[in-house]
Amino acid sequence: MRNTLRMKHITKIFPGIVANDDITFELRHGEVHSLLGENGAGKSTLMSVLFGIYKPEQGDIELNGKTVEILGPNHAYQLGIGMVHQHFKLVRTFTVLENIILGIEDTKFGLITKEDARKRVLELSRKYNLNIDPDAKISEITVGMQQRVEILKILYRDAEIMIFDEPTAVLTPQEIKELIEIIKRFKKEGKSIVFISHKLDEIMSVSDRITVLRHGKNMGTFDAANTTKHKLSKQMVGRDIESPKLNTKPHLGEVALSVEHLSYTSKASGKPILNDVSFSVRKGEIVSIAGIDGNGQTELVYALTGLLQHDSGDIILNNESIGHETTRNRTLAGMAHIPEDRHKHGLVLEFPLEYNLVLQEYFTDRFQTKGFLRFDTIRQHAYDLIQDYDIRSARGPITNTRSMSGGNQQKAILAREISRSSDVLISVQPTRGLDVGAIEYVHKRLINLRNSGKAVLLVSLEIEEVMNISDRILIIYEGEITGELYPNTTSMQEIGLYMSGAKRGG
Template identity: 45%
Template sequence: MGSIIELKGITKRFPGIVANDHISISFEKGEIHTLAGENGAGKSTLMNILYGLYQPDEGELLIRGEPVKFSNSKDSIRHKIGMVHQHFMLIPKLTVTENIIVGQEIGTALKVDRRQAGETIGALSEQYGLKIDPGKKVADLSVTEQQRVEILKVLYREAEILIFDEPTAVLTPQEIDEFCDILLKLKEKGKTIIFISHKLAEVMKISDRITVIRLGKVVGTVEKKETDSAELTRMMVGRDVNLGRRSRRQFEKAENILEVRDVSYTVNKTVKKLKSINLELRKGEVLGIAGVDGNGQEELVNVICGKLTPDSGSVVMNGKDITKDKIRDRKDHGLGLIPEDRHRDGLVLEYSIANNLILGLQYHETFAKNGIWLNFKKIHDTAEEMKEQFDIRCASVDVNAGTLSGGNQQKIIIAREASRDPDVLIAVQPTRGLDVGAMEFVQKTLLEQRDKGKGVLLFSLELDEILSVSDRIAVIFKGEIIDVVDAQSVTRQELGMMMLGSVKGKGGTEVGTAG
């Protein structure tokens, strides 16, 4: 169809780093062209240049064959380019229509014609299958609905070229499937899509062509039909990556190391979030907890970790009832946690890497005399050892944790928790937002803990991760465990149906619906 965008020798430098190193790519009209690469490869920087948020130090940008220079995003919008950012830019108190028309109001200075704008937005929503009520407040929308508002915003501005920056990072598997359908519909309507992602399943599902960027340089551009996930991974990381099932050590006596017995929990005395949950985690296994987000996973984690006290039932670890123990006591008893939100619950971003590596251990005699006087040399030396052991990539363990990439921040948490030698390690969405190299490291570490005889409880919304890492899988639906299955005998489709409430019978046949 011909190139609608050409990037020629684009170079962008920041202090101490070349984010884009003489990058040249062409994008054809009406295609879905994916930019793939690890976090920090330079993908988002390149697209921020195309959208006018950054200006290149070198190189040339051509739109429809004409050289252009963008000083800001308004310049790119005038050239019919729109960008949907990973973090939404919406005002919760305003309606869908009000959010979309900000800066594009129809009517006079004294009166904005919201009715006409709402009709236009409704028609766009219908045309592209986005299913959004223009009059609804953004505060009342789900995450996936808010993303659709962002898409409508760029369509309302008549964008022909749409850039999506890691758009599926916050979506569940079912929402990702719906989102991919939306992109295919946009392509069908003649839009050109630039899709930034490191999730190979969706890249292979919707792309026409894929350009891989590594360390700020283009590794190559391939046709989707002429490549596969293994080749793309090698291009992205520079080596083979194993995210599949690995051989496991067998334990003759796999006794229960953690038991959740008849646990129920109610919010505000009305909403039953957990209903008589029973789980057994064995020594030397990974037990995956699969379910659509919001079906009680958060409450179950918090009950086990001690943030919540159940209405009834008990939590038993190593034969000891810990239901009423404090969080610190549970950790000292052998419970480790990789939390879902590493910024909120896992790290203090303004603290150094070294201090984050001993967070929660600073009162132990190893690091503090009499639990008060910190031994800074011991803390620093320990941090240096953990930096090497867990491949934490940083200039120094004395820099703030907030300066690192998401993958390296996650390695800090994993290093801290694994170094405590826990009997039970709970991992909640441990690879969310990570690239394939970091994902491989996280999954390998979980399996190493399993093979040491530890029990690993894995909460994940990623079906492929649950299937490849788990030994057994418990499916949670509306606060109930509806089935526990062997990970090697259940299919992805069966697991997906179970997450929606269908109970798997012998041979994988549906025998009913929970709830």
Template identity: 55%
Template sequence: MDYVVEMEGIRKEFTGIVANDDITLRLRKGEIHALLGENGAGKSTLMSILFGMYQPDRGRILVEGKEVRITSPNVANKLGIGMVHQHFKLVEPFTVTENIILGYETRKFGLFMDTDKAAKRVGELSKQYGLNVDPYAKIEDISVGMQQRVEILKMLYRNADVLIFDEPTAVLTPQEITDLQEIMKNLTKEGKSIILITHKLKEIKAVADRCTVIRRGKTIGTVDVAETSREAMAEMMVGRSVSFKVDKTASAPGAAVLEVSSLTVKNSKKVEALKRFSLSVHAGEIVGIAGVDGNGQTELIEAITGLQKAESGEVLLSGKPIHELSIRERNDRGIGHIPEDRHKRGLVLDYSLEENMMLEVYNRPPFSRNGLLKPSAMREHAEHIIESFDVRSGSGVRSVARSLSGGNQQKAIIGREVERDPDLLIAVQPTRGLDVGSIEYIHRRLVEQRDKGKAVLLVSLELDEILNLSDRIAVINSGELVGIVNASETNEQELGLMMAGYGKEEGSA
């Protein structure tokens, strides 16, 4: 069997953690090979080794049957290996073409950059692979899905034959995910070979030929995707059977905790992104907000949490107006917020876990007295969260937030917010980029909050998640409320139509 890439017996250890422990992965020409594992299982480390960002402590890599040493990403590029990272590496004010040729410039007479020639080539590649990218558009003006296509073009421009995709759908809308899957199939038809790092079993089923599963740094096995069930792969990944259904009893809603009435909010471009929006969330229920990304969800949440000022309308928490209060005052009144962007809004990445767990409560007893912090109480609090929410890190509470995998960062944020025992818990994309084990766990914690009589407002782009978790679902389109339905009486098709703006006659707020 001809393999384009073989990684044999790869071991990589970081201080105190064995990230890869004797892992073997073999990629065939023209296949989409999924690399499946929980957050922190060692997937990204393994691919960073293949891409030359890390050196293995042991093991060997063969490309086209020859043993190679990949000492840097430049060496990987020369060997025809390219990588689309989870967090894109693009320069915002530059155009698509300028980003693509960065570090790989074509020069005219050896002196000037030949951008026109490069743009022409970018246009040709874009057409050939059905990518639909404008070579002259600025990165800051294009959607996240389009930025990802630029990253793909960057690899194709450098003649990569092996393409590594690291969690490529974490930031995409359902439609963009479908488009990306088509693009990946087109790439393999043209003879490219793809390694897809993911933990989304639905996507593996949709595009992958084979799948290698790793757990806690070890290879569990390689399977043929068509012949292996989603449940079997999930069990290989987490080491136990996983439920894809959320266990919950019918809700018993109490008094209204959150009441939003006639709220209008403008976005950064001074356009009304949320228009006269009204919604109530009661104690003991989960209300899901369904909608395609960019339809006013962000503005709604920012107006409730105080990150943005509303133009008009009001927000009541337990019957009292809060729209004039500061963020801290709103938090103190009983709002917990799991933000959409865990890096920008959820954590201070260069602080330790301990410091991050204290961000909203450091100024009150038992964590401080008379303006002085109490380190032992802070440590105890952080350790309690890390233990209760199974946050895995190299050095416990002293670990720098940046060093944790995305899933563990997310669990830490959720732990911090839940431990504050808020009356209203706002969860925005709470499981974005997480594996099935973590998703199951987080869903359980959200239902637990509901069952304790808390109000939960859930915003998610995953329709399965909205349908599985919510008691009632509010559908938003172009900043307006299309309608509210009971989760038990609707389905993906109906929600999809409502998300496209087709109203539902009945349904009341």
């Protein structure tokens, strides 16, 4: 089969790091070729080189047998290369059609004409079964639909090479299945596809070939038919990955956190979000709250941590009611929290790492005297945590937090929250967006915490995670706890039924 695209011996060097080290990547006509690698392995850099955003120090790009110099993203589009970005680039107040034609509008006497465009968009939508309504506003359609608009955008621009950058990160399981079907249809129509991900399941189900990158190097290209997830993950991480599991029975202590008849109604919409939620977490166990996104998990966590005031019910931490305390007082009373959105709630990205590591403690006597910060102890604290939690960064304590990788940012939050040895840790999707190695790390830490007699509440959307590392599973559906299950006596299928609301009770 002929190669549509060849990137030959690409080397891209940034100050202090070789992001791409002599990478050769070939994309055959009509294949799905996945790029697999941990965060920071060089996938995005390689694609940025392809789009002319970075100029490589070495190497050439060949398109259909001819060496080309790609000058920038627009030039790449002209050459038939299109990319569906992880973070969508859509105008929310525009319609689907307007977003698709944005930048290449047909005009007549200086006025935009949309009729031809509408016909073509509908045609493309039908051809690939995308089910798009061209007149819907972006702000009114689901994330999955928004992604399809992004796909239509590049189809409309006649892309022959389609690049999907972490396309499943934002999708629900159902949407992921549909996306994979769509990609297979593109393949049948002769498009060549690059699929970037670090999720092995998807990669195995969609790819013809897989190229693994690690630390900027090409670790080999494999036929999907002749390899296994295990082999791939070993190539990706450089060692065997074990998914940590709970091996011992919990040593249950007293009740650390207890939620009693918690209810909350949205002030804006008047919709009940949490309805009479009650549960408790004891010391020495990991309790998971599983559910499909948007069933009240976020509000429940906000209520627990004091970011939101609930309407009725109470929260008891170590036998004391904290339901009406400030966030600060809850923290001091022994609650630690790994928030869902680490960039929004977890970190002040502009701060150096050492400041973020004391974000919950800077006001204590250890880090201040008479209102003045004690920079020596802050620095020492940072060195200690960096060592203990293996937080990697370019410049240690003074690294700008924004410049750190997602995995290391999460490690920083873990370090900060766990090192305070609070009795209760509320951990919300702690592995979201992390690569395999970092997920393993986070799970190990949570299990250690449980084994050392702390209470862990894990809010997760991933059934596998829930099955692997919880002692008890609570299902949340439409703001209610609809089931309590135990990993030994339940199955993923059963949890799935509970999560979708098809089953309840028990």
